Amino acid sequence: MARMKFYCDPERCIECNACVTACKNENEVPWGVNRRRVVTINDGDEGERSLSVACMHCSDAPCATVCPVDCFYTTQDGVVLHDKDICIGCGYCFYACPFGAPQFPEDGAFATRGKMDKCTFCAGGPEADNSSDEHRKYGSNRLAEGKLPLCAEMCSTKALLAGDADTISEIYRKRVINRSASVMARGVSYRDASFRAPRNASGKSSAKE
């Protein structure tokens, strides 16, 4: 039994947002909903890192725990999905999720948020695989076709990996060995290796100020 996971390598992510675009396109998500987003830490400063974030498909998903109508379920592949026919749009999953994955299509005055939408690991929803209903509500079901989520497949630097946890772990392990340690723990990995001291100016040219 596989356990599907995402992994984003901050050493490789170049904040190109291709994963975000791919996801939107593949799943035809409504306006205002972003199942995936790229977060940049220390933008423009030393130690700038980007991470592509979406639902992490937790094993003990907080969203599923707090849902008042119990609309979440975990597939055999370890993908956390939800049933939009049952969702009442209360927003509790959004409060509980550490990653900010649950999204809502409406602005929410008087708490009208609409049905929650989130990353499905390109695995659709409870409806029959690749049925039109499923596509309308949840977008693509690539997993049923034997494909991985498009965001990961599109990633040009292969920063974003998706797939069975064991396989990804293995890839990651190899990368870490090559880099010799965890990037975050050590700070900027290639600063020490660079030929000259960093320039006084900080960050990239498109720095937002």
Place this chain on the structure above:
Amino acid sequence: MARSITLQIDNRNKQHAGWLLLLLLCLFVQPFDTFAKASESRGIPSAVVLNPAAEIWRDVRQREQLTNGTSQVKGVDSGVLINAYGDQWRNFRMQQLIPIGGFLLIGVVIALALFYLFRGKVAIEGGESDKKLLRYTNYEQLIHWFIASIFLFLAISGLIILFGRPVLIPIIGKEVFSIIASACKEGHNLMGPLFLVALILIFIKFVRRNIYQKGDLSWLLRGGGIIGKKHVPSNFFNMGEKTMFWMLVLVGSVVIISGFVLIFPIFGQGREWMELAHVGHAIGAILMISVIIGHIYIGTIGMEGAIEGMKTGYCDLNWAKEHHDLWATKAEQQGEAISNDKVSQLREVSSAQPLGGHVQEE
């Protein structure tokens, strides 16, 4: 910061607890200390299979300054990598609010049932007299039943949302329950603001009679007459009623404000605000419901003659003398006591309608 929010929650409760229902709140406060420790040890959700991302996320999490970044995706909190309080809120909701809140409400009902078995209906000792006093004007009854109906609707719909998953889903299934829950959610959100309107009306009309006075302390010390079985002198409202009024106003304000924070997620308030608001909303609501259950008990089966004032506008003179003698004596001296016949003429009771009222104020 994780600690500070816990402390904040903690303090809020201690403030209420200080002058409200001390005993009840201790139930809430105590688990909060354990809650803080528990959340630390839990850390991130334990993974059955090691997630290769776990390491990096743990790194992110340990460095608080790193949790806030920027994102091309625009939206509230979209730059936040980790919402550290989500898990605390989840623990509060699942391990404290639902079980403790549920048992508290059941406990109140059981306690009242036991009290009823023990004490029975408090009768008017002198029996009904042939005179009545005007207790509530038409307008006062109107706003009372207005806030009552809205409160009941909000309480029931809120309780369904809160306890539906453990209580109702096993009985009626997810599909049916989600319909009911959606109805409750939409109704709760739409009717919620009406409670503010009703509370303002109630506050303006009743605040003057609810200011604490001399004698209220002795009422409290004698347990409102439960201790010693003797009626304690009180004015138009007794200490218990005044306390309920202020509880309704203050806890009600907390519930209203937190409710607005929750139903208007358009002012850029982040998740931590909404989580905090939810905590305040839930604790406040459960407190209010508990107290109102007691209020309803006294009004219906607990005490003879207590509901008459709100039902008909008039209360029996003997009842008034027993329970609100300072007010009743003064009113009687001023010649405000009206004969039962006159009351039935003013209320036109000949047309057999169940509810009553009083002539309009000029």
Place this chain on the structure above:
Amino acid sequence: MSEKFEQGVQALRQQIDARISAYFSSCVHCGLCAEACLFYTETNNPRFTPIHKLEPMKKLWRREYTFWGKLAAAFGLGQSLTEDDFAEWETLVYDSCTLCGRCSMVCPVGNDITYMIRKQREGFSVAGYAPDGMKEATRRALKIGSPMGVTYKTLKAALAHVEKDTGMTIPVDKQGADYMTLFSSMEIVNFPEYIESIARIFDATGVSWTISSKAFEATNSGIQIGNKEAAAEIVNRVVIAAEKLGVKYVISPECGHAYTAIRWEGPNLIGRKYPFEVIHILELLDQLKKEGRLQLEYKDSIPMTLHDPCQIVRRGGVVKQPRDLLNSVAEHFTEMKDHGVMNWCCGGGGGVSANERAEPLRLQVFNRKKRQLDELGINTMVTACANCRITLEEGLEHNEMDAEVISLTELIADHLVKDESKV
């Protein structure tokens, strides 16, 4: 009795026209009319709610004109109008309604409740459920010619008295006069000063006028009790007399409901238009003043207020004239808080003053007027209705108030320019 009841129901049925159907269809039982009715505001008795006084008529309407009523009737269910309803509602319809029309002004759906009560009285009177005082008054009006039993002989005596006091000749039965004037029997009996005032004003302004010995009575008990045959008969007397004398105008006296009767209901009662015009004495006085024929001198300095007679102002449309006239003779004329078409009734209109058993209630609801006066602090009340005058005076006396009620026409007569050369 039962036959009479049937006739009463039939009479009631005949009254239900499009207006009443629309009114009953529109009424949402909001109860706002109660807040406009002095019988409710002064007693707080919900039974005095104006629309509630129409329950018998509504019962009939509901049973015979509505879907549910007809359905229930077809299955022998529901309530039909009973004689008990008449008995129970008699006091509500006659004692606690002065047909003042205030409720009709506030109804949010625009129901003319007063009109309906007036029509409902038709059924009640036919069924025999009317106060004895009013029945008697109507009988006397038909038989003797005046509800108070005033005959031409009494009038003649009063006229002789006036002639003696003023030295004028009062024209009686003068063919071809412009104006034929009517009196209320209350004026003849209680306020002969009114006759004198009229005579002096007309003399001073040179109006060609006369009094008919056949029809001098303006009051119409038929209108009050709700008996259209009687009302038509009383109107008809005036019309015939006026036609016979060939006058151009008939002057309605100060009396309130007399104006409604002769001016607004009269043509409909007799079923034809008049060949003459009906004009209220105040309208005529105002017209004379505007034409410059009525010359008035000096203004009274005592503060005065005006009591609007409902039937002349609210139900009659003579709103502006009394104010203009009063302003021309009073320096300090202050309006009551509720005045004009929203005035409060004296409590004795619509036949209530002729109804002895209603007296305690009438005196109770006088509190409204008392409060209005107390608010103003004015002790001189000018009015233009003999019936109001009597009711007000009784109310003032009952409350031991030191206030005076004067007739506007008499006040005007007192201010006539005393120059004999001016004609």
Place this chain on the structure above:
Amino acid sequence: MGQFIDGPLWAFSLGVFVLGVIWRVVTILIAGNRSDLATAKGSAGKGAIRAVFSRFIPERTVTSRGRIQLIAGYLFHLGLLALLFFAKPHVDFIAERITGLSWSAMPHWAFIVSAEAAFIGLILLWLHRVLNPVTRLLSDLDDHVGSILVFLVMLTGCLALAQSFEPLRLIHLLLAELLLIYFPFSKLMHAFTFVMSRGYTGATMGRKGINA
């Protein structure tokens, strides 16, 4: 069941409503009024038109003594009219099912605010009806059925706000249909006949030269 409510029953209730209202108005008109023979002082037509509009504004007497009813009445009627004709789901429904014409709807928040105003108004009016001695005396079954039916339609509408649960929409629709069927046979007709009542009274008053 759902198909029945959304199909034949809808058509039937709309038919009953339209025909019923016409029938009621016609029966009132058939009863007829006698023409007024008294010489008029003013215009009946003008008086009628004036009364139809002027009665939207309350008289001062009532503004102090009937304040609650007036405030509640305005809140309820204005709120109900706004949400009936300018709420997005209703505009869409009317355009799709009845007129084919569409007009711009209120923003969602305005829809909710008007619904809230209508709820405040209706709850207060009904409570006033049962608490105040005058209205309690006057009220009959029709008043209560009408109020409660309107309340239920509004309540189910508010419960169905999420617009994503078909059963909730059907309950709302079913109650609205019952209301439409009940409408012509009840006091709710005042929504149409008030024009006639005000008109008749205004015409009479107008002839007498009084502003009513």
